[in-house]
Amino acid sequence: MxxxxxxxxxxxxxxxxxxxxxxxxxxxxxxxxxxxxxxxxxxxxxxxxxxxxxxxxxxxxxxxxxxxxxxxxxxxxxxxxxxxxxxxxxxxxxxxxxxxxxxxxxxxxxxxxxxxxxxxxRGGRTASFREEIDPEEHWGISLATLKQYGYGPEELKELNLLESEIERLAGR
Missing domain, CATH: 3.30.700 (Glycoprotein, Type 4 Pilin)
Known part of the structure; x- marks a missing residue:
């Protein structure tokens, strides 16, 4: 070249x-x-x-x-x-x-x-993740319901939910 x-x-x-x-x-x-x-x-x-x-x-x-x-x-x-x-x-x-x-x-x-x-x-919900899953404040969502969507205890820990919040979701 x-x-x-x-x-x-x-x-x-x-x-x-x-x-x-x-x-x-x-x-x-x-x-x-x-x-x-x-x-x-x-x-x-x-x-x-x-x-x-x-x-x-x-x-x-x-x-x-x-x-x-x-x-x-x-x-x-x-x-x-x-x-x-x-x-x-x-x-x-x-x-x-x-x-x-x-x-x-x-x-x-x-x-x-x-x-x-x-x-x-954004055209969607504006609630935070914690607001959406808090069973005392919003709709009574349980850990069993979250598991259906792929959110078990380990995934919730990765989202920085406190152990006490996860236990509350589990109904303990």
Missing amino acids: GAEGLPSLWHAFCMTEEQVSGAHARLRAAGAALAVEQWRLEHGGWPESLEDLVPELLESVPTDPFTGEALRYRQTDEGVRVYSVGIDQTDQDGLAQEERTVAECYPEDYDLPFRLLNPQL
């Missing part, structure tokens, strides 16, 4: 590296977003920052592979966004590619967000 083939090979390599970084950014944002949702369930609201999740839910705030800095976190009227600034390394306040207007359609002028909606906008 002559030197004329090098630019196209270099371009292909760079695109692959960008795609890998984008995938890493999305996975890190998704993992942090899961911790944000767990925080919401435990505390009744969104955390003020990703630092609030350390060390209870995260060992550290995940880094953005494009900048080496912490992933960004933003509260909106609809919920929250955990995001990477993306390849352009410019913070667009969590603007996703599909949210851009025609005027904003520069090739890489967007962030890589993971969005969580406020519970009332």
Whole structure:
């Protein structure tokens, strides 16, 4: 292969590296977003920052592979966004590619967000897991009923239910 083939090979390599970084950014944002949702369930609201999740839910705030800095976190009227600034390394306040207007359609002028909606906008129930299964406060759900859905004592412990709550569900 002559030197004329090098630019196209270099371009292909760079695109692959960008795609890998984008995938890493999305996975890190998704993992942090899961911790944000767990925080919401435990505390009744969104955390003020990703630092609030350390060390209870995260060992550290995940880094953005494009900048080496912490992933960004933003509260909106609809919920929250955990995001990477993306390849352009410019913070667009969590603007996703599909949210851009025609005027904003520069090739890489967007962030890589993971969005969580406020519970009332999700179209489902807003009760926490504990509210849904508490037999004294809600509908008398038992451990036997939960087992039908794959939630035995061990699974409930993994969801951080106290032993006393599990015993109460078992009717002990």
